[in-house]
Amino acid sequence: MGIRVCIDIGGTFTDVAVVNDEDGGLNIFKNSTTPDEYARGVLAGLTDAAEFYGMEPAEFLRLCSSSRGGAINYGTTIATNALIQQKTARVGLICTEGHRDILTFREGGKDDPFDWDLDYPDPYVPRHLTVGVPERVGAGGEVVKPLDEDAVREAVLRFKALDVDVIAVSLLWSMVNPGHERRVGAIIEREWPGVKFNLSHLVNPIIGEYRRTIATVINASLLPIVGPYLHGFDERLKELGYEGDLSVVSCFGGILSLEDMVRRPIYSVDSGPTGAPVAGLLFARKELESSNAVTCDMGGTSFDVSRVTDGVISETPDAKVGFDCLGIRKVDTKSIGAGGGSIARVDSGGLLHVGPESAGAMPGPACYGRGGRRPTVTDANLVLGYLNPKAILGGRMDLNRGLAADAIQRDIAGPLGLDTREAAFSVWKTVCVNMTDAIRMITSWEGIDPVEYVFVSGGGAAGLHIIPMLKDLGVRRLIIPKAAGVLSAVGGLASDMVSEFQLNTETETSDFDYSGVNSTLEELKEKARLFLERNRVPPENRALEFTADARYLSQPWQITLPVSGSPYQGAADVENLMDSFHRVHEQLRGSREAGQHIAISTWRVKAVGRTPELIYRTAAPGGTEPEEEAKLDDREAYFKEIGGPTWTPVFHGDRLRPGNRVIGPAIVEEMATTLVVFPGTWIEVSALGGYVVHFSQACLER
């Protein structure tokens, strides 16, 4: 029996998700996160899991080893936390003379043009640790001025004297001609043997000096932190009996081997939410045989949305950390401040706002009775009758409806001149609208029709809002999986080994550089092959996905385009490339210029080592009608579209059987979540124990 484990460390809980090959049963073990030493919370979860399976921890861990067909995938927040708390290592940066302020200027672009009451953010590497060395390479890769090696030596010795932890090197045009950067690397090795350093053409070889440089310095600043941490954790596991290779969840929607992650720690930044789209795809495929999925995750403070199109997780080159770009591509997650704890308020002009301010866990919503006086989304859901005052967290905490109603009356109903229930409805509806807009950002804003997608919803609070939101968007297919509360951990279990390699070869379709492009593609294939081989991915599980960044001539933004990866043989192949660009441009940007030539700069391959398919246990089916034991007491809930307060049947989710149908209006309660089945919709329990939501034709008429 092989056991697969994914560890997901969140702000509050450390989830250990476990699947064993024998019966495919998924089990989740939750422990408190232990910020002083994360490994403690993780080991507690692993110990719980071993106990559950009736094993000694050592035996359990042995079965997790890859030699036994198991795996441990580790989702760590160590890099993200180091960035947020500004506890990264001290970096010395060597750049081209005359260009020391690349990290200060960034890309400009202040978002609010009327707000001046703010400080200009400091550069990621201060200027006194940035040294410009005389050298210059031109746009065609030609050496305009040879590298001044004495200046490099001086810089290295200066960094040594200043005791920096790590050196980053980012010279202009190094992705076209890396000669000077390589030479700087050799000088560093000679002058300061043993110091860690990163060269930009190896970390992030893209055109655009800011993004190449910022990725290089962020990566460098994490080298001394992530490596020791992961190695330390790996050693603990090995002491306890684990025999395999630890894999680490990356922000790229897959996993990397420990050694690859230690070299490229930037790929562990913000990797937390990236398991969600993997899980979304998993459920969309298993439940509804679709490879197009939008995953929505609503918790206490934020609502995260991600998208998978044709089985490919949507990525963004524009991810930010604080005031800086991350510089590398990562899974695209749109996140807005909307969750159960989001605070509602009415401004001085009488307009209702919900979020992004959150009451957090302390004091929490008014109904928690912990001293919170401001009304939240959870308070509104309680007043509307959607939430059961008795059942939340498995009955561990009661909710005080009186306190919720008071807060809504005082802050919302009074100022708006509404009754309490109408006010609660307004709060509920407003947060729905905000979240619907976040879905639009990753669908219709990108030329994607949400109607063609399966929606997968997770997180503690989503079930209270998701159905009417999707009704508004005209969506017809929605799954709320059984493991809705831990989508990221489930995604981590199913993640493939994924890495990306890119090279810069600028060409225009009017004068296509066949040999340059074809040899670039060959080189990429070779890099991918080495990566997959190093990670011992069997040939049948390997996949390569090629893309290129292209633009209309003189257009400053590029779009990323899927390409075949086969060599370009002649005009017909280039025509195909252009056609595909025109098509994608029209879809994303709403316009096409037939006949115009395009320029391509960056070529890239994503090397995928597929993980064996996750086996998932199915439960014995029941009839259409839920059994009597699944029914709980009816309660009054508010449904505006059918006239307001309505006596509504309530079901116990754990007692529903596959095949059971529940027709709205109805409420399904589970230990950590509640699903409101709105009028005009019904749900069916699937073989995997998830809920598939159906929308009646009438309610889809927009």
Add this chain to the structure above:
Amino acid sequence: MNTSPTQIEPYLMALLASRVGSISVQMNNIMIKSARSSVLALARDCSTAVLDADGQVLAFPAGFPVHVGGTSLAGEALLEMKGGRLRPGDAYLLNSPYHGNTHPADHTILVPVFHEDELLFICVCRGHQADIGNSVPTTYHTTARDVYEEGALIFPCVKVQEDYTDVEDIVNMCRMRIRVPEVWYGDYLAMIGAARIGERELQGIARKYGPDTIRAFCSAWHEYGRQRMVEEIRKFPAGTASYETTHDPVPGLVPGGVAVRVKLTVNPGEGWVECDFTDNEDSLPCGLNVSEATLTSAARTGVLNRMEAKDLPHCEGALSRIRIKMLEGSVVGRSRHPFSSSVATTNVNDRALVAVQCAFNQITGRLGMAEPKYDMGPAISVISGKDSRKGDRPYVTQIIGATGGFGGMNGRDGYAHYAISNGGMYVVNSVEMVENQYPIRYLKQEIASDRAGAGKFDGGPSAETILAPVTDPVTFVYLGDGRDNPAKGAAGGLNGAPAQAFRERVLDGVRTETIEELPMIHQVTLPPGEALKGLYSAAGGYGDPLERDPELVRHRVLEGWATAERARNVYGVVLDESPGGCSVNREATEELRAHLKKGRP
């Protein structure tokens, strides 16, 4: 209690406000990401807005302040000229500064949005074009004596699409007159595409909620904006203030420079602010005359910059609480045909904006501001020529480099990234992307030391930029302000360093030496082997530099924004060198500061 006169349920109000706002943002994103020219795509010199059926702005995203503050004027012009004849599928092109547009370089697409036969909204997409067919290869024709010498095609709400199809005649005319027609047409498609997506989304809302609800929402939304703005104005003390600032001379045309005067009145009791520009000179025979739209934007932006609230709705209901008085036929007023307003969005208009926000210093110290850097220096030249690397392909484009910052403020240093007309929204070009696309090389782009206006709170620093033609001669056109009249300090703060430009000789591929100083409003063609060097105007400081926290002075010396001599001479801060940096000598600093204070008149 919500006192809005029109009945609309509160949740619908929040819902429609959010939808309309997000549609205007979506239009903006599409336009930026699909644009061809860097000025539109990277400088974000473009804007979108959703107007109601009366042509009044309901929502604009965070667009360039100089564009959006006066967008209602464009809607009003369309309705006045074409009112009864608008049809679904129409699109109109407006660039006439005499008809509510900013300046001719901004092509504005207006799309009327219908629900069945009823006009409910107007979508507006506006973008600064790479070229508009001026008589010289720049979209900013400073020395044009009139609109005829300026030379651009002027479109006073001209129909460019009917039944969702281009009116080919107009497109063909533009293709004949505009220097880089495929870039222009690409940007045109980007604007049309964005407006049509806005139209589709707004029609969806109209279908879903019905025209009655939409109309009720529009008037309730303006009323909401009015209330919020009145509330905000009530936070100011009552008062009147005057401010005068002078744009640099234009050699041969305006030898004395252009004085810009405003009289500001704040009436918190009634909840309005008035900016009176009627005491200004007549229109000038050059391109610097502002337009009604830009001056309206300047005044409104100047006031918004002094407000604390960050979430004010920027609808006409709110913005109309900022009243503007101007004369027709004044250089700081409504432009009169055929005087040229080629440069209406920057330069003199920038001075007007600064005059408004700095006039507030006489009314309140809250958010007190020194003058910011002045714009349009060599770092953001319009460049043109042919690129022999690409088969002699011709190009005209504005490059957008690093420039300078906001004035020192009462409470914090000036933000280091700013342009007056766009509120710092512009994106700085990637050096590599520019070098890839045009035959030009950035030999240097760095913050220059000792240029920021010193104060208790320093002004934003300024950049030094050296641009060298690589394979072919390059023509640079720039019109920098702030050399003769640099950014003034406030409340005892010092002025920022003046702007300068130089012709340089390239020595070893990278370093340069000066051949001569160049004028700041200038057109010059340089061959490979020479370079254009620009020192951007730096912002003024706020408050007495002798009161600046010595640690902040030390930090700027450490980072190379200031020298140790300047720390000593201007801030009275004595620094001791320490390994890898420096530290403040407290005693010597106190002594020096006391001495410097005593020596003052």
